[in-house]
Amino acid sequence: EVQLVQSGAEVKKPGQSLRISCKGSGYNFPTYWIAWVRQMPGRGLQWMGIIYPADSDTRYSPSFQGQVTISADRSITTAYLQWSSLKASDTGVYYCARSSSSVNFDFWGQGTLVTVSS
Amino acid sequence: ETVLTQSPGTLSLSPGERATLSCRASQSVSNTYLAWYQQKPGQAPRLLIYGASSRATGIPDRFSGSGSGTDFTLTISRLEPEDFAVYYCQQYGRSSFTFGGGTKVEIK
Numbered sequence: 001e002v003q004l005v006q007s008g009a010e011v012k013k014p015g016q017s018l019r020i021s022c023k024g025s026g027y028n029f030p031t032y033w034i035a036w037v038r039q040m041p042g043r044g045l046q047w048m049g050i051i052y053p054a055d056s057d058t059r060y061s062p063s064f065q066g067q068v069t070i071s072a073d074r075s076i077t078t079a080y081l082q083w084s085s086l087k088a089s090d091t092g093v094y095y096c097a098r099s100s101s102s103v104n105f106d107f108w109g110q111g112t113l114v115t116v117s118s
Numbered sequence: 119e120t121v122l123t124q125s126p127g128t129l130s131l132s133p134g135e136r137a138t139l140s141c142r143a144s145q146s147v148s149n150t151y152l153a154w155y156q157q158k159p160g161q162a163p164r165l166l167i168y169g170a171s172s173r174a175t176g177i178p179d180r181f182s183g184s185g186s187g188t189d190f191t192l193t194i195s196r197l198e199p200e201d202f203a204v205y206y207c208q209q210y211g212r213s214s215f216t217f218g219g220g221t222k223v224e225i226k
Contacts, residue, residue: 035215037163045155045163045206047215059213062119095162102169103210104153108162 002026004034004096004109011115012086019082020112022096029077030054033099036070036081039111040092050099051079086116120145122207122218130226137194139221141207146187151210154183154192157220158203166205167192197223 007021022034035050049060053072060070072079079096094112097105121144131137141152149170155163165174167183170190180195194201202225207218 044220045217047217050215061214100168103151104165104168104208105155105163106165106174108164111162
């Protein structure tokens with residue numbers, strides 16, 4: 001069974017750093033792209049970026065380039081999303097999702113709620 | 119970047135009725151790379167349709183997708199109580215993904 005299990009909810013202050021994780025299991029993790037998707041409170045879905053764990057090839061949405069870093073550790077089948085300096089506007093739910101061979105997102109993590117507030 | 123515009127923003131219907139959701143792209147999208155998702159409150163999105171018209175595993179046949187080029191449609195033939203949710207279209211092109219703004223299907 002394919003599963004993506006994300007790390008738990010986080011509460012941070014503006015300016016703090018953060019890394020959240022997404023652990024894949026039940027499939028050949030290195031050979032499927034993993035994407036990160038943001039959902040701000042009451043809003044729609046925004047694609048942030050995507051990584052190929054086999055070689056760490058990474059692509060970013062222009063809207064998120066330079067704002068976040070996506071990485072992966074194939075040895076522990078885990079992808080990461082990190083911020084060096086959080087802003088209040090980073091508050092939202094962040095999902096990881098596996099990209100299928102048809103370039104859609106066929107499996108999703110349960111989401112990680114990130115709250116940034118002073 | 120390809121912008122996806124979904125309409126209507128909200129669709130108020132009764133169980134048993136037919137729902138027709140539209141997704142219009144700012145430039146032509148390959149059918150291969152057009153997908154639809156369903157999201158219920160507090161849950162992650164779920165893949166419904168990929169390749170514009172293929173149902174994902176386990177998706178009932180009351181869901182169907184159609185369209186090409188810049189105009190795509192998701193149809194729910196007869197709404198069941200569990201179908202009231204928000205629906206998003208999504209496309210891939212030039213190493214970039216975009217989602218539409220969503221259509222909420224609510225109980226009338």
